Amino acid sequence: MSSDTDRLAHWLVSGLELDTTVFHVGQYCGPWRASTAGRERASFHLVLRGESWLHLEGQAPIRLQAREGVFLLRDIPHSLMPAAEAGPDFQPCPMLPMSPPVAGACGLACGFFQFRGLLGELLRGAFPDHVLIRAGSGALHAVAPLFDLILAEAARDEAGASPLIERLTELLFFYVIRDVALRNDVASGLLAVARRPEFATLLDDLLRAPGKPWSIDDMARVACMSRASFCRHFVEASGQPPARFLLQVRMKIAARRLQCGDSVLRAAEHVGYNSQAAFTRAFKKVIGEQPGAFQRARRPGAPSFAH
Incomplete structure (x- = not known):
């Protein structure tokens, strides 16, 4: 990693303007399916507890475990499900509150984000359609406490999602941006x-x-x-x-x-x-x-x- 690339990554993080909206927070058990596709907006799905399978059009299903997730910088066809394939008689189950925990359930925080200003447009053009967060990634090991904080806020027994979840998600995304900028040669172009x-x-x-x-x-x-x-x-x-x-x-x-x-x-x-x-x-x-x-x-x- 060159010093120029490192400086660029920090410049990018410091100058980006981001608005985040939490669409829903909760847990699923049984058969279920979730997607933010078709809204013409960038979105995210964070697995706070349990596991899920991310289905992207034209790709093999991707397993997401706790403290993992995906940021979709563009509106692309996708869905999250509890298995690599849905059964023939699939009937989605409703989302439940995050608390109390249900054995075997998948806890999710999902929402949308929007870039503002010229820098946001540059980022959208330079970055891939989607970015995965992997728990085992050495470059992103620092984000694990953010997942824990989001889960703690999601489990609070109060009406509506905590506004802190949006702020924590933005912070998480800034870590992701820096990581992608450092490893994908975004310093050019x-x-x-x-x-x-x-x-x-x-x-x-x-x-x-x-x-x-x-x-x-x-x-x-x-x-x-x-x-x-x-x-x-x-x-x-x-x-x-x-x-x-x-x-x-x-x-x-x-x-x-x-x-x-x-x-x-x-x-x-x-x-x-x-x-x-x-x-x-x-x-x-x-x-x-x-x-x-x-x-x-x-x-x-x-x-x-x-x-």
């Missing part, structure tokens, strides 16, 4: 450029007007640098030439719009492409999928939160 004051105005302009016919000279002018100096410092900051960086920004923005329901043509026009064929080639080069296939695969298809 968007976040690395964002932390350089000389590029802050340029980055803001690129995000606000990705469809503008940006040239290298245009970007250098916004950064108040000569072309040669701009290219040298930009590559130093991001590890890639400005043109390639601009392409990535445009395709990440286009991907976001496709997920939100824009047609391929509208998404292409928004990021400056009049040719759908040229946009398709650029999108596949950066994202790794054809835009139509990308949109179909991420169209919300799981049921809303059900007990």
